[in-house]
Structures are given as structure tokens and as C-alpha cells.
Amino acid sequence: MNLKTKKQLAAKTLEVGKNRLVFNQESLSDIKEAITKQDIKTLYDEGIISIKPVKGRKRIEKRKTKRGPGKIKFKINKRKQEYVKLTRKLRKYLKELKIRGEVDRELYYNLRTKIKMRDFKSRAQFKEYLSSLEKNKIKEKKQVKQPEPKEKELKSKSKKGAKK
Numbered sequence: 001m002n003l004k005t006k007k008q009l010a011a012k013t014l015e016v017g018k019n020r021l022v023f024n025q026e027s028l029s030d031i032k033e034a035i036t037k038q039d040i041k042t043l044y045d046e047g048i049i050s051i052k053p054v055k056g057r058k059r060i061e062k063r064k065t066k067r068g069p070g071k072i073k074f075k076i077n078k079r080k081q082e083y084v085k086l087t088r089k090l091r092k093y094l095k096e097l098k099i100r101g102e103v104d105r106e107l108y109y110n111l112r113t114k115i116k117m118r119d120f121k122s123r124a125q126f127k128e129y130l131s132s133l134e135k136n137k138i139k140e141k142k143q144v145k146q147p148e149p150k151e152k153e154l155k156s157k158s159k160k161g162a163k164k
Helices: 004-014 025-033 037-046 078-100 105-116 123-145 149-163
Strands: 021-023 049-051
Touching (some): 004 021, 004 049, 037 049, 078 105
Antiparallel strands (some): 021 049
16 A cells, blocks of 8 residues: 555644654554545544654753864954954055155055054054154255265365366
8 A cells, every 4th residue: 555645744734754654554544535634633633643753862961072172163363353453544544644645655655565564563653653754854854955075075176177
């Protein structure tokens, strides 16, 4: 006897897998006559159709978990997150300076590479570095304004040669 369709119907009505259903061998004729879901429910209540218990490990017993080096999970990329925050902050500040015109194009790209190489630990240190750069520029300008002694000597020699 093929009761495949009856088993499918019973599985749907009782909301159980097909493998868990067991039909009573003595009353197979009653199972054959069952057509509707209500018929299957009555057969289940009478005990003609029974359900096997679930196989497998009990949920009550907790599995002993191993806690090895591959199982521990925590944020390891915290350093990367800090790096991203700092670089974004410094780049934004550098862009503002470029828009204001305080930083020229060459210096801008030089500073961006320094930010990428993580030369600065904070915005304050970055500002300090910029102020030291400005001081160096002022010193260079003062040195450029003073004429070099070699030029004076050349001028004086040419005048002496003209007098002779």
C-alpha cells in the first residue's frame, strides 16, 4: 500500500516532518479513507497516527565550548579606527587651510603624505608643526633680504678696474 500522499497531508496538518510520523499497521484502512485535514486530526486524537520524539542532543544539556585562540572575538582593528578618525580630521583641517590660502599646493601635498605616514599624533601637534614651518619661512626671508658679501666684493672690484 502506498500512503505517501496521506503522509504528506498528515505532516502538513500536524506541522511535523514526514519521518516523524508513524502509522498504526492494524488500522491502515482507516488511514486510507482519510481525505481531509479534520480526518487526520481525529485519527491522531484516536492514536492511529503517532509522532516520534525529536532526535538529537537535548537543549537542556549545554555543550562544553572550547575557548581557544580561534574562538575569542573582540575588536582588534581599534587602532585602524583611531587612524581613520585622525587622518580624516587632519585632512579636513588641511583642506580648510588650502581654501583660505594659507598653504600652497606643494606644501599641501607634502603635508598630506606626512598625514598618511602618521607623523602627527593629534591636531595640536599638526598645528605646532605648521607654526614651526612658518617661523622657518620668516627666517629664510630675512636671510634673503641681506645681500651676500661676495656680490659686494664683485661690485667693488669692477669699480676699481674702471677707475684705472
